[in-house]
Amino acid sequence: MQKYQDRNRLAELFQKEVAVYTAKHPASEIAHEGAQESLLNGVPMLWMAKWPGPFPIYVDSAKGARFQDLDGNEFTDFCLGDTGAMSGHAPDATVRAVQEQIAKGATFMLPTKDASINGEILSERFGVPKWQFTLSATDANRHLIRFARQVTGRQKIAVHDYCYHGSVDETFAVLDEQGNTVSRPNNIGKPTALSNTTISLPFNDLDAAERAFASGEVALLLIEPGLTNIGIVLPEPGYLEGLQELCRKYEVIFALDETHTLSAGIGGITKRDNLAPDAVVLGKTIGGGVPVGALGFSSELASRIASNLELESIDVGGVGGTLAGNALSMAAVRATLQEVLTEENFVKMEELAVLWQQNTQRIIDEHKLDWQVSRIGCRGEYSFRATAPLTGAEAHEAEDFELGQFLQLHAINSGILMTPFHNMILISPATTEEDVEKHRVHFQSAVEALFG
Ligand SMILES: Cc1ncc(COP(=O)(O)O)c(C=O)c1O
Numbered sequence: 477m478q479k480y481q482d483r484n485r486l487a488e489l490f491q492k493e494v495a496v497y498t499a500k501h502p503a504s505e506i507a508h509e510g511a512q513e514s515l516l517n518g519v520p521m522l523w524m525a526k527w528p529g530p531f532p533i534y535v536d537s538a539k540g541a542r543f544q545d546l547d548g549n550e551f552t553d554f555c556l557g558d559t560g561a562m563s564g565h566a567p568d569a570t571v572r573a574v575q576e577q578i579a580k581g582a583t584f585m586l587p588t589k590d591a592s593i594n595g596e597i598l599s600e601r602f603g604v605p606k607w608q609f610t611l612s613a614t615d616a617n618r619h620l621i622r623f624a625r626q627v628t629g630r631q632k633i634a635v636h637d638y639c640y641h642g643s644v645d646e647t648f649a650v651l652d653e654q655g656n657t658v659s660r661p662n663n664i665g666k667p668t669a670l671s672n673t674t675i676s677l678p679f680n681d682l683d684a685a686e687r688a689f690a691s692g693e694v695a696l697l698l699i700e701p702g703l704t705n706i707g708i709v710l711p712e713p714g715y716l717e718g719l720q721e722l723c724r725k726y727e728v729i730f731a732l733d734e735t736h737t738l739s740a741g742i743g744g745i746t747k748r749d750n751l752a753p754d755a756v757v758l759g760k761t762i763g764g765g766v767p768v769g770a771l772g773f774s775s776e777l778a779s780r781i782a783s784n785l786e787l788e789s790i791d792v793g794g795v796g797g798t799l800a801g802n803a804l805s806m807a808a809v810r811a812t813l814q815e816v817l818t819e820e821n822f823v824k825m826e827e828l829a830v831l832w833q834q835n836t837q838r839i840i841d842e843h844k845l846d847w848q849v850s851r852i853g854c855r856g857e858y859s860f861r862a863t864a865p866l867t868g869a870e871a872h873e874a875e876d877f878e879l880g881q882f883l884q885l886h887a888i889n890s891g892i893l894m895t896p897f898h899n900m901i902l903i904s905p906a907t908t909e910e911d912v913e914k915h916r917v918h919f920q921s922a923v924e925a926l927f928g
Pocket of ligand 1: 612
């Protein structure tokens with residue numbers, strides 16, 4: 477694998493894009509200057525500082541697959557809030573349900589009927605029958621880890637090398653060169669050495685999983701069924717089924733975090749590959765943009781958990797949150813699942829993602845680049861290596877921060893927002909062929925600037 481060689485040219489091209497960007501976004505620049513005083517790094521959440529260019533775009537409004545910024549520029553949004561808006565922005569059904577519910581009260585610490593309807597819909601889609609709701613996928617993962625430790629009496633969890641499951645302490649682990657589990661670099665204020673809590677596993681390596689489980693220390697295997705957060709890494713045939721079997725053999729709880737891989741279809745990779753996990757985690761898009769997470773359990777795991785709960789201290793046991801399962805987010809989930817994230821829409825979304833993949837791969841082939849395109853349903857990504865990565869470490873090695881920043885800023889100046897992590901796109905039910913064509917034109921022009 478060879479990195480892009482002409483770094484001077486890359487720096488020059490990037491500076492040209494910065495000049496175009498700055499000229500096109502005076503209102504965003506002023507808004508960002510004004511925010512320096514009251515916000516850390518000038519943004520409400522640190523990651524928002526990572527966009528390419530000297531300041532982020534400030535959004536004015538969004539609908540479907542498009543948004544407008546403060547300067548009146550219109551964008552096709554392939555980032556879609558890094559999955560939070562994979563349903564499209566402000567879907568009509570969700571907006572109606574949210575407006576109705578907020579007028580009737582948003583949060584009570586009491587259930588509303590929507591919650592059980594959501595449980596039923598998710599049970600049918602993912603095959604696990606009992607559900608809980610949180611405010612984020614991060615929270616769902618945290619709760620799952622606690623439940624798993626409690627019911628197994630074991631201390632460690634196993635995750636994939638270079639995984640991401642939200643800001644969950646136990647998951648910020650990678651393998652060092654000797655194969656030891658260590659903290660990921662820049663893990664802010666970690667509470668303890670990661671080797672105390674976690675065993676990190678290379679993706680697509682069943683032997684490593686078996687060695688870890690045989691130690692008897694592992695309560696839970698928490699994985700994305702295809703990595704999406706170090707770029708896309710796809711499971712080899714038999715890998716997920718093999719993990720499932722090993723989990724049964726060593727009595728390790730088998731959990732699929734489908735927060736991102738829901739892009740594979742209505743029941744994520746769980747349904748697509750006919751898997752039978754003990755637990756499923758969801759979040760982001762299921763609320764149509766309203767904050768929510770979900771955690772589903774098999775009957776067996778649900779009864780093990782229930783038999784461990786003491787009613788008297790159920791509110792201080794480390795699982796839950798005052799606003800979790802609130803009426804507003806439950807109304808949003810019901811409308812989004814029933815009317816937006818439908819089977820029919822998933823089929824349409826995937827068709828457009830296939831078109832995007834073909835367009836992108838064709839340009840790569842025409843220029844004989846050592847790059848490739850991967851896809852999980854309506855999520856696609858190109859990476860700077862000739863073959864699809866088999867592990868998180870391989871995907872990590874292919875990263876090129878400056879090259880990625882140039883391509884992202886070039887996209888922005890062409891009226892397209894990609895995810896700020898890797899070169900990833902998401903297709904929503906509102907995305908059109910015209911949007912996909914806009915990406916083709918941008919990608920062709922960016923590749924010609926780099927290699928022409
Ligand atoms: C697989 C996966 N799980 C969980 C999360 C956490 O989601 P949130 O930040 O919305 O809690 C993410 C976020 O990117 C994710 O990719």
